Amino acid sequence: MSGMTGPCRAPRPVVTMRGVGMAYRRHEVFRDVSVDLAAGRILGVLGPNGSGKTTLLRLMVGLIRARAGQVLVGDRAPTHGMAGAPVAYFGGEATLPGGALAGEWASLCGGERSPDRQRVQSLSRGARQQLGLRTVLSRSPIALIVLDEPWEGLDPDASRWLSRALIARRDEGAAVVLSSHRLHDLAGVCDEYLFLANGTATVVSASHINPGGPVTGEHLMVWFERTRGGAQWSDSWR
Amino acid sequence: MRAAFRFFWVARVHSGLLLGSLAAMGVVGLGVLAVAPERGVDAAVPVLLLHMFAVSSGFFASARRGHFDLLLTSGAPRRTVALAHWAYSVAPGVAVWLLLGAGELVLGSAPGAVWSTGSLAAAGLVSTLGWAVGVALPRFLGGVVWLAILFAALGAGGASRSLLLAVADGQGAGWTLGVVAVAAPLLFVGVRLAADQVLWVVPALLAGVLSCGWAVRAIVRADIALQAAP
Numbered sequence: 473m474s475g476m477t478g479p480c481r482a483p484r485p486v487v488t489m490r491g492v493g494m495a496y497r498r499h500e501v502f503r504d505v506s507v508d509l510a511a512g513r514i515l516g517v518l519g520p521n522g523s524g525k526t527t528l529l530r531l532m533v534g535l536i537r538a539r540a541g542q543v544l545v546g547d548r549a550p551t552h553g554m555a556g557a558p559v560a561y562f563g564g565e566a567t568l569p570g571g572a573l574a575g576e577w578a579s580l581c582g583g584e585r586s587p588d589r590q591r592v593q594s595l596s597r598g599a600r601q602q603l604g605l606r607t608v609l610s611r612s613p614i615a616l617i618v619l620d621e622p623w624e625g626l627d628p629d630a631s632r633w634l635s636r637a638l639i640a641r642r643d644e645g646a647a648v649v650l651s652s653h654r655l656h657d658l659a660g661v662c663d664e665y666l667f668l669a670n671g672t673a674t675v676v677s678a679s680h681i682n683p684g685g686p687v688t689g690e691h692l693m694v695w696f697e698r699t700r701g702g703a704q705w706s707d708s709w710r
Numbered sequence: 711m712r713a714a715f716r717f718f719w720v721a722r723v724h725s726g727l728l729l730g731s732l733a734a735m736g737v738v739g740l741g742v743l744a745v746a747p748e749r750g751v752d753a754a755v756p757v758l759l760l761h762m763f764a765v766s767s768g769f770f771a772s773a774r775r776g777h778f779d780l781l782l783t784s785g786a787p788r789r790t791v792a793l794a795h796w797a798y799s800v801a802p803g804v805a806v807w808l809l810l811g812a813g814e815l816v817l818g819s820a821p822g823a824v825w826s827t828g829s830l831a832a833a834g835l836v837s838t839l840g841w842a843v844g845v846a847l848p849r850f851l852g853g854v855v856w857l858a859i860l861f862a863a864l865g866a867g868g869a870s871r872s873l874l875l876a877v878a879d880g881q882g883a884g885w886t887l888g889v890v891a892v893a894a895p896l897l898f899v900g901v902r903l904a905a906d907q908v909l910w911v912v913p914a915l916l917a918g919v920l921s922c923g924w925a926v927r928a929i930v931r932a933d934i935a936l937q938a939a940p
Contacts, residue, residue: 496935526936527935530934530935530936533783534783535779535782535783535933535934535935536933536934536935537933558785559783559785560783561779561780561783562779562780563776563779563936564776566775566776567775567776567777567779567936568776568777569721569722569772569777571721571722571725571726572720572721572722573720576720577720577721579720580716580717580720580780581780581784607780608780611784
């Protein structure tokens with residue numbers, strides 16, 4: 473039977489996490505995290521320092537394995553970086569090797585090789601961040617983009633470029649996962665939010681946070697306080 | 711494999727200083743062979759010494775700083791990444807070694823020190839065991855440890871010093887040959903091993919190959935959690 477006459481089916485998620493738990497030795501980072509992220513959606517991950525945002529993102533791209541539960545990217549577990557869909561991941565400018573030449577690094581994902589002979593370590597923090605972001609975003613095709621603190625170190629122009637680039641990739645059908653403390657930047661692009669606090673996760677859609685209107689950084693702050701069950705952390709955001 | 715190899719080139723797994731030093735030692739070695747073809751040991755030892763540091767390229771130390779994230783999330787199988795890292799780590803030293811060997815064949819009158827059985831065993835051990843041990847250590851530490859063992863054993867005097875000097879003179883025998891090959895491969899450069907001596911060195915070479923397999927397996931199975939840069 474043609475799918476046109478049947479019930480409308482949601483697209484298969486690009487990322488599926490079911491009951492995922494993670495611990496480093498005896499220290500539990502989080503437990504029972506479940507989330508589905510469909511193609512063409514942007515998920516923002518929020519949480520205080522040490523809540524496990526980076527760990528969650530590295531689980532999604534297969535750099536580490538969950539201690540409990542199941543992670544699927546496309547139709548298979550992303551173990552050893554072999555996800556079931558092409559992935560672009562960037563963990564921040566500090567992860568770039570300082571000795572690499574910027575022009576060569578930019579060409580690693582198929583981007584154009586520029587004549588830039590500067591070493592990564594000699595670039596400013598913002599320039600390194602842009603280099604890393606532009607390099608992974610030049611990968612094609614991409615089904616899943618995972619960026620850890622992508623706006624860190626970027627000036628307003630570069631921040632706008634990043635937000636537009638992410639929205640463009642989403643509109644092209646990529647699923648995007650972002651972690652950030654910059655709530656206003658997150659609020660400008662995300663369709664869903666995952667709040668990590670006290671070892672647990674709460675997933676909320678943008679339409680649920682502010683029905684009928686755009687989500688702002690203030691909305692996110694209020695929601696985080698609600699999910700965390702306390703107000704002290706919000707002071708560090710102001 | 712090619713893309714992974716290129717990644718390690720771009721990520722500068724080897725510093726320019728190390729590559730430059732190896733190239734310089736190769737040129738100096740060729741000069742030595744041109745002047746005195748019988749002094750192949752003098753040409754080969756500095757190259758093997760630098761090779762010991764080059765192969766100790768410290769995969770996990772770099773990976774846990776996120777330096778290899780781009781490659782590890784590219785879809786390349788981890789086994790390919792590990793083998794490319796091994797190939798990239800040993801390539802400069804092996805290339806200079808082959809250059810010296812070619813120079814020795816062209817300039818020398820007989821098969822010389824670079825192609826001796828002891829030299830080949832030493833180069834093979836450094837290229838396998840050195841990389842495998844270095845995978846889990848900070849960069850260059852494997853080379854430092856090897857040198858420390860050599861100097862400690864020589865400096866201790868007595869039986870250990872006599873044993874090492876006997877091996878360097880081609881007089882070693884029995885299982886201690888295998889132990890010395892693992893602990894101080896530099897001493898094997900230029901040594902012409904007799905057939906019975908080769909039999910005692912083969913287990914050490916096998917241990918080197920097995921250690922490479924262990925290191926590849928460790929890379930394939932490892933969780934690469936991010937650590938803050940020091």
